[in-house]
Amino acid sequence: MDNKALTTLDKIKDSEIYFSFIKSPTAIVSSILLAIIFFCSFFVEFITPYNPFDPSSLSLMDAFTPPSWTSEGKVEFLLGTDGQGRDMLSTILYGSRISLIVGFSAILFSLILGVGLGLTAGFFGGKYEMIVMRLTDVQLTVPSILMALLVDGIARGIISRELHDEMAIYVLIFAIGISEWPQFARVSRAATLVEKNKDYVSASTIIGVSNFIVMFKHILPNIMRPVLVIGTIGLALAIIAEATLSFLGVGIPPTTPSLGTLIRLGNDFLFSGEWWITFFPAIFLVVLAFSINLLGDWMRDTLNPKLKK
Amino acid sequence: MKYGYFIKILLAFFLAFAPTQAFAKTIKWSMQGDSLTLDPHAQNEGPTTQVSRQVYEALVTRGLDMKIGPQLATEWRTQGPNTWIFKLREDVKFSDGTPFTSEDVVFSILRAKQRTSDFKEYISTVSGVKAVNDYTVEITTSKPNPILLNQLSNIFIMSKKWSEKNFAVMAQNWDAGQETFSATNAMGTGPFKITLREPNTKTVFKRNKKWWGTMKDDKVTEIHLLPIKNAATRVAALLSGEIDVVTDAPVQDLARIKNSPAHKVESTAQMRTIFLGMDQGADKLRTGNTGDNPFKKKAVRQALYQAIDIEAIKKKVMRGLSEPAGIITFPGVNGYTEELDKRLPYDVAAAKKLLADAGYPNGFEVELRCPNDRYVNDEAICTAVVGMLGKIGVKVNLFAQTKSKHFKELKDNQGDFYMLGWGVPTLDSHYVFHYLYESGASWNRVNFSNSDVDAAIRVMEGEVNLDKRNAAIAKAWKIVKDDISYLPLHHQVISWAAKKDVNVPIRPNNEPLFRFASFD
Numbered sequence: 001m002d003n004k005a006l007t008t009l010d011k012i013k014d015s016e017i018y019f020s021f022i023k024s025p026t027a028i029v030s031s032i033l034l035a036i037i038f039f040c041s042f043f044v045e046f047i048t049p050y051n052p053f054d055p056s057s058l059s060l061m062d063a064f065t066p067p068s069w070t071s072e073g074k075v076e077f078l079l080g081t082d083g084q085g086r087d088m089l090s091t092i093l094y095g096s097r098i099s100l101i102v103g104f105s106a107i108l109f110s111l112i113l114g115v116g117l118g119l120t121a122g123f124f125g126g127k128y129e130m131i132v133m134r135l136t137d138v139q140l141t142v143p144s145i146l147m148a149l150l151v152d153g154i155a156r157g158i159i160s161r162e163l164h165d166e167m168a169i170y171v172l173i174f175a176i177g178i179s180e181w182p183q184f185a186r187v188s189r190a191a192t193l194v195e196k197n198k199d200y201v202s203a204s205t206i207i208g209v210s211n212f213i214v215m216f217k218h219i220l221p222n223i224m225r226p227v228l229v230i231g232t233i234g235l236a237l238a239i240i241a242e243a244t245l246s247f248l249g250v251g252i253p254p255t256t257p258s259l260g261t262l263i264r265l266g267n268d269f270l271f272s273g274e275w276w277i278t279f280f281p282a283i284f285l286v287v288l289a290f291s292i293n294l295l296g297d298w299m300r301d302t303l304n305p306k307l308k309k
Numbered sequence: 310m311k312y313g314y315f316i317k318i319l320l321a322f323f324l325a326f327a328p329t330q331a332f333a334k335t336i337k338w339s340m341q342g343d344s345l346t347l348d349p350h351a352q353n354e355g356p357t358t359q360v361s362r363q364v365y366e367a368l369v370t371r372g373l374d375m376k377i378g379p380q381l382a383t384e385w386r387t388q389g390p391n392t393w394i395f396k397l398r399e400d401v402k403f404s405d406g407t408p409f410t411s412e413d414v415v416f417s418i419l420r421a422k423q424r425t426s427d428f429k430e431y432i433s434t435v436s437g438v439k440a441v442n443d444y445t446v447e448i449t450t451s452k453p454n455p456i457l458l459n460q461l462s463n464i465f466i467m468s469k470k471w472s473e474k475n476f477a478v479m480a481q482n483w484d485a486g487q488e489t490f491s492a493t494n495a496m497g498t499g500p501f502k503i504t505l506r507e508p509n510t511k512t513v514f515k516r517n518k519k520w521w522g523t524m525k526d527d528k529v530t531e532i533h534l535l536p537i538k539n540a541a542t543r544v545a546a547l548l549s550g551e552i553d554v555v556t557d558a559p560v561q562d563l564a565r566i567k568n569s570p571a572h573k574v575e576s577t578a579q580m581r582t583i584f585l586g587m588d589q590g591a592d593k594l595r596t597g598n599t600g601d602n603p604f605k606k607k608a609v610r611q612a613l614y615q616a617i618d619i620e621a622i623k624k625k626v627m628r629g630l631s632e633p634a635g636i637i638t639f640p641g642v643n644g645y646t647e648e649l650d651k652r653l654p655y656d657v658a659a660a661k662k663l664l665a666d667a668g669y670p671n672g673f674e675v676e677l678r679c680p681n682d683r684y685v686n687d688e689a690i691c692t693a694v695v696g697m698l699g700k701i702g703v704k705v706n707l708f709a710q711t712k713s714k715h716f717k718e719l720k721d722n723q724g725d726f727y728m729l730g731w732g733v734p735t736l737d738s739h740y741v742f743h744y745l746y747e748s749g750a751s752w753n754r755v756n757f758s759n760s761d762v763d764a765a766i767r768v769m770e771g772e773v774n775l776d777k778r779n780a781a782i783a784k785a786w787k788i789v790k791d792d793i794s795y796l797p798l799h800h801q802v803i804s805w806a807a808k809k810d811v812n813v814p815i816r817p818n819n820e821p822l823f824r825f826a827s828f829d
Binding site for chain 1: 708
């Protein structure tokens, strides 16, 4: 092959990761599923004619319409409607957008916090390292969902009620993010300990590169592999944590429901035969979390040289 | 030898406990909320009274047929227009063994008249109460009171000695969040005593062995009240056998419970009307966006009224188990007529026009406060109302919270627009006017004030001529109905679900009386 003609696309095609990707059916299926979910969630306005968050557009008489393929179903409501006449499909898509935003932001928050602390701790060592690592130990003894509940409880106490619904999403991102950071801190510290004794680090230090540049320009790219792997798996956990908190009623308010809120609201109708109100959001959540997990697993196998056959 | 002793001890235990164990039976009772306080004079609220009623008794009481009958008083007569003489039952002891005398009656009625009591409105006409002898009480009223017995049936009698010993002489100031001994302990003359109280979790009622009356079924020895807020969880607990009786079975699950061969469902029209209140007194809505108070205009109130599709709420939210209401009182109450109970028609176009004519063509914004664990599907009703009012341009922000906070904040006058339900324990319209319409009344949170209505209320309180009194009631209803001071929604229908072999008779005031409970 002529080297000059190599485009970025060719580079990607030629890479190890791409090769591993097209050889893995699970990775392909899960990423296709994720692509569909992401697309539908973020372009939901163009996909469904309904806006479930606008109460004046709803008609109570449409409430409890079963899915369209059942005998009482209506064509315009593919997955049926909930107890207020909201179209389930559009409610789920709007809801999954909120779930995804919360999941991504929370994991980004804990990634920045965890990697920042772990990297500096591994690099500088000494008392600072000890304090940071003991802090992660302490936090790892508290289950993350309890931690998130605690943060939410405190936030409820200090934020006025009028602001609370608007702030709920930020509180949730912070609550989940703060409970996940120790994972990132531990992994990045361990990786940094390995990297910092390598020659390229010594070389840059000797020629007088500042610690900051060494850490974030030279070491950081080399420890990103394990961090990305736990980040992907952590994303699924963060989405489930959001759903759990909303299911417990401390997360996203019911006026703008996320997947967890939808499952909670539908739970009341489980016995009465209106199964679709809780079933579809639940299935959607399972598919979403499962796809992300599968992708994370594949990424772990690919990025970890030790697991190579 | 070692084992011999062990077996003997086991046998002794078995003999000591086996007969009572086989005999004793517990009824596990559940509903969505708990009693707010055990103090029998602190909160005039349904579940609170339901719990107190098992422990405390009144001079007179309503039986299963809802008719007034004797309880702690055996007979009574009037002496002149303003004086009543009550003869007390002589064989009554409190559950701690103290004999019950007229002193306790005097003490309790005065306690219920204190400022901190939520029952003072019931007996506002009682001007004096004195013990004639140990078993005779004389009650004087400030004017002739034709419904005194109805009112006294809700005044529970406490032990004077017990209250003094436990610093509970004053009724608990619930509105101020006061904690007292009487709020977490109960000691009365009734068929049960409370042996364990964990608010919102578990309350254990044990048989009061010193009770003077007879139980319908002696096998009923213990009642456990286990409130479960989530409807689906409550039904699951019932179906799995963890709970024996649910006194607020969720309407959406009745079909499922009926299908279970081990369970039964009973429904009856409840003595309770659900409605929305709009503060007409404030100059400016606390949660509004127009800088004034649209609710001051009758046209706005009527627009909101006509924008509510009550039939849709009945069909979808209440699953047919409600009766749309035109006034805040229900069949069976003195003063109710079918004519009054007719609603204005549901008409979105008319509502929009009314709103535009009143000067709000683009609607306005307001917060609707709702309880989420008090009435049948309360939050779902409010959510439906939010959507319906949205259609005429009124942007309603829903704020639903637990009933204890909802009621407290309502009493602190914090609501612009709120949901409330009203039962009429006295079965007389006076009760509704006295609490909801009289100027400055404790639950008159719409700040309605009309001198003609106030005058009619005075007539209801003092007029012994029934025709004149009923004319005053009819007149007052007409005024408040025409004024649209509240938005009536519907009369509630309640459903109780229970295991097939557990019989707790359903009552239209939603109050179970476990002394009438039995096992098959």
